[in-house]
Amino acid sequence: MFFLKDLPTRDMIEGYARQYDHVDVSLTQSRLGMLRDASLLIRRIEKYLSGHGLSQTQFLILIILHRDKTRDSHLASEIAGKLDVSKPVLSTTIKTLLRNGLIAYATASTDGRAKPIRITEKGAQTLDRLLPDYFHILQQGPSPDAQ
Amino acid sequence: MFFLKDLPTRDMIEGYARQYDHVDVSLTQSRLGMLRDASLLIRRIEKYLSGHGLSQTQFLILIILHRDKTRDSHLASEIAGKLDVSKPVLSTTIKTLLRNGLIAYATASTDGRAKPIRITEKGAQTLDRLLPDYFHILQQGPSPDAQ
DNA sequence: TCCAATCAGTTAGGATGCTAACTATATGTC
DNA sequence: GACATATAGTTAGCATCCTAACTGATTGGA
Numbered sequence: 001m002f003f004l005k006d007l008p009t010r011d012m013i014e015g016y017a018r019q020y021d022h023v024d025v026s027l028t029q030s031r032l033g034m035l036r037d038a039s040l041l042i043r044r045i046e047k048y049l050s051g052h053g054l055s056q057t058q059f060l061i062l063i064i065l066h067r068d069k070t071r072d073s074h075l076a077s078e079i080a081g082k083l084d085v086s087k088p089v090l091s092t093t094i095k096t097l098l099r100n101g102l103i104a105y106a107t108a109s110t111d112g113r114a115k116p117i118r119i120t121e122k123g124a125q126t127l128d129r130l131l132p133d134y135f136h137i138l139q140q141g142p143s144p145d146a147q
Numbered sequence: 148m149f150f151l152k153d154l155p156t157r158d159m160i161e162g163y164a165r166q167y168d169h170v171d172v173s174l175t176q177s178r179l180g181m182l183r184d185a186s187l188l189i190r191r192i193e194k195y196l197s198g199h200g201l202s203q204t205q206f207l208i209l210i211i212l213h214r215d216k217t218r219d220s221h222l223a224s225e226i227a228g229k230l231d232v233s234k235p236v237l238s239t240t241i242k243t244l245l246r247n248g249l250i251a252y253a254t255a256s257t258d259g260r261a262k263p264i265r266i267t268e269k270g271a272q273t274l275d276r277l278l279p280d281y282f283h284i285l286q287q288g289p290s291p292d293a294q
Numbered sequence: 295t296c297c298a299a300t301c302a303g304t305t306a307g308g309a310t311g312c313t314a315a316c317t318a319t320a321t322g323t324c
Numbered sequence: 325g326a327c328a329t330a331t332a333g334t335t336a337g338c339a340t341c342c343t344a345a346c347t348g349a350t351t352g353g354a
Contacts, residue, residue: 001311002189003231004207012214020279024286031188031285038185041178042149050312055340060151067159077302084150089341091304113302113349132167138178139171197342202310224332236311238334260319260332 001042002035040142048137052130053100057085057093059134062102062127065119073106073116102126149182187289195284199277200247204232204240206281209249209274212266220253220263249273 008016010025017023042056049059064082065074080090094117097103102123106116119127155163157172164170189203196206211229212221227237241264244250249270253263266274 002185002192002203002207004210005229005231008210008214016278016282020282022279023282027286028282031288034181035185035189038149038182039189042182042186045149050339056149057340063151063155067155075302082152084152086342087303088305088343091302092340095304111302111350115303131163132169135163135167135170135175139174141178197309204310222332233312234333235313235335238332239310242334258320258332262333 002039004032004036007032007036037142041138044137044140044142044144045134048133049130052126054126054130055093057083057089058097058102059130061090061093061097062119062123065103065117066124066127073118075114075116097123149186151179151183154179154183184289188285191284191287191289191291192281195280196277199273201273201277202240204230204236205244205249206277208237208240208244209266209270212250212264213271213274220265222261222263244270 007029010029013023013025013028017025017028046056049056054062060083061079064079068074076090076094077087080087083090085093094103098105098117101120103117104120106118154176157176160170160172160175164172164175193203196203201209207230208226211226215221223237223241224234227234230237232240241250245252245264248267250264251267253265
C-alpha cells in the first residue's frame with residue numbers, strides 16, 4: 001500500500017528533478033496522486049468488506065467464481081492466474097471460504113491433483129448483498145463526501 | 148491491495164448495472180482500471196524497495212524525515228499523521244529503522260513521553276541511492292515496457 | 295517400463311498490517 | 325495537592341501476504 005497522506009509539493013519534486021535528472025515533474029505528481037487515490041479507495045473497500053466478514057481476496061475469489069457463467073467450477077491455480085496472488089495465499093483463503101460455506105468442492109475431475117471449486121448458494125447471496133454498496137463506494141472514489 | 152488481473156468486461160458491468168441500479172458503467176470501469184494500475188505500480192515499487200532491504204513504509208518514513216528541511220526531528224505520532232498508518236505499525240517500523248541505523252533518536256525533548264527521531268547520514272545516503280530509480284519506476288507506471 | 299520433469303496444492307517461516315488494551319507522562323480542574 | 329482525562333508509545337493477539345521448500349499426481353521420453 002501507499003500511505004503518504006500529503007504528497008510532496010511541486011517544489012519538492014522540482015528539487016529532486018534538479019538533483020536526479022530525468023524526472024518529469026508533472027508526470028511524477030500525477031502518478032503519486034493516483035497511488036494515493038487508489039490507496040484511499042482500496043482502504044475504503046477493505047473496510048466495507050471486512051465489516052461483512054470478507055477480505056478483499058475472499059471477495060475477489062467469489063467474484064471470479066460468480067461472474068463466469070460459462071463454467072461451473074475453477075481450479076485454484078486458474079484463480080491464482082486471474083488474481084495475481086501467490087498460490088499459498090490462495091490455498092489458505094480457499095480454506096477459509098470453504099470453512100464459511102461460501103464455496104464448495106465441485107465433483108472431482110479426472111486429474112487426481114486438481115480440486116475444482118464452485119460458489120455456493122450462500123456465497124452467491126453474500127455477493128448479491130454486498131455488490132450494490134460495493135459499486136456505490138467504487139463510484140464515490142477515494143473520498144466519501146466528494147459527491 | 149487489488150489484484151484482479153483481467154477486469155470485468157463492459158458487458159459484465161452492464162449486467163450488474165441492470166441488476167443493481169445506480170451503476171455508472173463508464174465510471175465503474177475507469178475506477179477499476181485505476182485500482183488495477185495502482186496495484187501493479189505499487190507492486191513494482193515494493194519489489195524494487197524490498198530488493199534493497201526496505202519496505203514501502205520504511206521508505207516513506209525516511210522520505211518524510213528527509214524532505215522537511217525546516218525541522219530536525221519528528222515524533223512518531225506526527226509521522227503517523229502524515230502516513231495514515233496505525234501507531235503500532237509505526238512503532239515497530241521505527242524500531243527496525245533504528246536497528247538498521249537509518250534513523251536515530253534526536254536529543255530528548257522536554258516531554259518525557261516523546262521520542263523525536265531524525266534521519267541519519269546512512270539513511271540519507273540510502274535515499275540518495277534509491278530515489279533515481281524510484282522516480283524512474285514511478286514514471287514508467289504500472290507496466291515496465293510501456294515506454 | 296522406468297525415471298526425470300512438470301504441475302496442483304500445501305506447509306513452514308517470516309514480514310507487515312490491524313485493533314484493543316496496556317504503561318507512563320502530561321494536563322487541567324476541583 | 326489529587327484525581328480524571330488526554331497523549332506518546334508499546335505490547336499482545338490475530339489476519340494476510342510473501343518466498344522457499346515440500347507432497348503427491350501426471351506426463352513424456354529413453
